[in-house]
Amino acid sequence: MQVVWFKRDLRVEDHRPLCLAAEQGAVLPLYVVEDALWQEQDMSARQWRFVSECLASLRSALAQLGQPLVVRRGDVVEVLAGLKRDGLLSVLWSHEETGSGWTFERDKRVAAWCRTHGVPWNELQNHGVVRGLASRDGWATRWEKHMSLPQSKPPALMPLSLETGHIPDGNDLRLAPDHCPLAQRGGRRVGLGTLHSFLQSRGETYRRAMSSPVNGAFACSRLSPYLAWGALSVREVHQANCARRASVAHTDRQWRESLKSFNGRLHWHCHFIQKLEDAPGIEFQNMHHAYDGVRRSEPDVALLKAWSNGETGLPFVDACMRSLRATGWLNFRMRAMVMATASYHLWLDWRSPGLQLARYFTDYEPGIHWSQVQMQSGTTGINTARIYNPVKQGKDQDPTGAFVRRWVPELREIDVRWIQEPWFADNADAVLDKVYPMPVVDHMQAAREARQKIWAVRRGEAFKTEAKEIQSRLGSRKRRRPRRTKSRNDAQLKLPFGDI
Structure with missing residues (x-):
C-alpha cells in the first residue's frame, strides 16, 4: 500500500508523489489533522477554515479519481504506526515541506520512524526550493528548469474499503475565536477562478496598482493562499502566466509589463522560502547576530496590543491592521510598512509582531514570512533598513483618504487634508483621546532614534564579515541597482517582490 501524505500540497493536479505512487500500486491518500500544530502560536482559525475548505475540495477531486481523501487526527507518527499495523502502509510518499520549526521537527521524527520500521519515505521537490543546496550559484537556472x-x-486510483474520516472545524480543534468576515474561500475551484480572473482582467494594472492598499486588493493576483496551502502549484501558475504573456507579447504593453512583474514575484516566492530551507533558525534568531540584544525580547504589551488592534493613533497603520484582521490579506508594501512600524517606531522585537501577523495572514507561508519579517526589522545585516514614514505612506498610497475612512470610521469628522495626521486638524480635540487615540509615539522622533540604533550596529569589520557570510549563503545572485524614494525619511531599497 502506497500512502501519499498531503501537507501543504492540497491538490491532485501537478502532484508528482501521487502520480508515482499510483504507478506502484494501490494508493491511500492521507491528511493528518495535527492538533499540536494548530495550537502553535503562528496558527489561527482563519487559516484552518481555508485549509478545511481545501481539504473538502481535495477529497472530492480524489473521489473522482477513485479513492477519496482519508483524514485522520492525531500525531503523524502514531497515525502511520497504526496504518502499518493494519497492513495499510508499505511506502510513504510526500512533497518536501519547508515549514515552521514545529513541522521541521515533526518531519525529522517521521524520518526516524520510517528508518526504524523499514518504511521507505519518498520526498519529492514541491516547487522551486531545493533541499540540501550547497550554493545559491545557479539557483535561478534550476528554478526555471523545474518550472518548465x-x-x-x-x-x-483503486477504491479502498476504508473509513474516510471527519474534517473538523475550528471549534473541534479548540482554536481561538477569529472573526475574519472578508476572508478568501479555500479550494481549488476558487483558486482556479482567481487565477483566471487575474490573467484575463484584474492583472492588467498589477504593476502600478500593487502598492496601493485600495487598488491592490483588486489588481494583485490574490493567489497567495492557494499557493501557500498548495491548492495550486507554483509551476501551473508560472506556466499559465507564461502562456498569457505570449498571447499579449506584441499587442498590449501594460499587460506585458504587469505579467513580467508577476513572473518576478513567483521567482521571489521560492527565493525567500529557500532562505528558511537553508537556515531554519531565522524563524527564531536574528539573521545577523550583531542585533542580538538590541531590542528587548519581551515586548511592550501595551504597544503590541495597540499595533495588533489598529489603535496606534497613526491612521494609515491602523487602517492597514484593521483591514488585515477583517480580510486575512494585505498587499506587500503595506505588510512591509506595518512590520517596520512595529520594529522601528514602536521598537518591538520582531518575533512577537511577526507571530501576530502570521496568525492574521490566511496565506501564511513560513519561509516568506520570517525572511520578510527580519528584512523589515533590519536584522538581516544584508538589506537596507527600510524605515517607512507611516504618514507619508498614507498620503502617497491613500491620497483621497478613502482607505482610512473605510477602516477608521472614528475619523469621519476629520477633513481629508488631515486624515493621515488628524492631530493637525482644527477639530482634533473633539476626536483624539475621545473616539480615537492620540499617537502612541512621535513617529518622526521614533524613526530618528531607531535609525541611529540600527545603523550603529553596522560599524566595524566583525559586522561586515558576518554580513558577507549571510550574503553568500542566503542572498540573491542577481545584481540590481537600488532605487530610492524621494523622501529621506522613507528611504528604502525597492526589491522586485510584491504580494502575489
Missing part, C-alpha cells in the same frame, strides 16, 4: 517541466496528470 510538464505538469503531472491526476492518476486513476
